[in-house]
Amino acid sequence: GQNIDQPTEMTATEGAIVQINCTYQTSGFNGLFxxxxxxxxxxxxxxYNVLDGLEEKGRFSSFLxxxxxxxxxxxxxxxxxxxxxxxxxxxxxxxxxIWGAGTKLxxxx
Amino acid sequence: IAGITQAPTSQILAAxxxxxxxxxxxMRHNAMYWYRQDLGLGLRLIHYSNTAGTxxxxxxxxGYSVSRANTDDFPLTLASAVPSQTSVYFCASSTxxxxxxxxxxxxxxxxxxx
Numbered sequence: 082g083q084n085i086d087q088p089t090e091m092t093a094t095e096g097a098i099v100q101i102n103c104t105y106q107t108s109g110f111n112g113l114f115x116x117x118x119x120x121x122x123x124x125x126x127x128x129y130n131v132l133d134g135l136e137e138k139g140r141f142s143s144f145l146x147x148x149x150x151x152x153x154x155x156x157x158x159x160x161x162x163x164x165x166x167x168x169x170x171x172x173x174x175x176x177x178x179i180w181g182a183g184t185k186l187x188x189x190x
Numbered sequence: 191i192a193g194i195t196q197a198p199t200s201q202i203l204a205a206x207x208x209x210x211x212x213x214x215x216x217m218r219h220n221a222m223y224w225y226r227q228d229l230g231l232g233l234r235l236i237h238y239s240n241t242a243g244t245x246x247x248x249x250x251x252x253g254y255s256v257s258r259a260n261t262d263d264f265p266l267t268l269a270s271a272v273p274s275q276t277s278v279y280f281c282a283s284s285t286x287x288x289x290x291x292x293x294x295x296x297x298x299x300x301x302x303x304x
């Protein structure tokens with residue numbers, strides 16, 4: 082079966098750095114996506130990785146290791162507005178997204 | 191430009207009733223999707239459409255039907271609602287199907303079936 086695992090909840094301090102991990106087992110791999118979802122709102126796209134390595138976008142970076150079935154999202158200089166759920170999704174061989182349950186990130190002052 | 195709109199925002203429905211959730215996009219995206227999101231579970235694909243006139247089944251299609259008469263609209267119908275269909279429903283679209291492409295989501299419909 083297909084499986085995406087990520088921690089249910091994480092807590093971090095404003096101004097700090099946090100790493101949210103995602104491991105996956107899927108039928109094929111075409112790419113890995115990270116989305117942000119604030120409570121009561123729709124998911125919004127953050128980043129995607131196709132090749133191994135680190136992709137940096139401002140305060141957010143995403144890393145991929147295809148051989149290990151592993152990715153992480155790194156958030157730097159945390160702000161209170163970063164409190165949200167972070168969703169990991171893998172596009173499988175049928176070009177459909179398989180979603181993790183999401184990691185709820187709580188930022189404390 | 192509105193992007194993707196969904197209606198209604200929320201709905202309480204008696205079991206056994208028929209309900210259509212509406213989704214409209216103005217981005218001229220070829221592909222559209224319906225997901226449900228339940229607490230503790232990831233988004234699950236119900237149905238999708240790669241282009242106008244075609245539809246396909248996702249992971250959890252039972253109890254739902256869709257149509258894609260044109261590029262912009264992708265309604266989701268519950269023929270006879272059951273309590274297990276209580277969920278938040280998101281419509282999404284992407285430029286192309288069959289390629290690595292970002293999906294954009296509507297604001298969601300919160301449906302409660304009693």
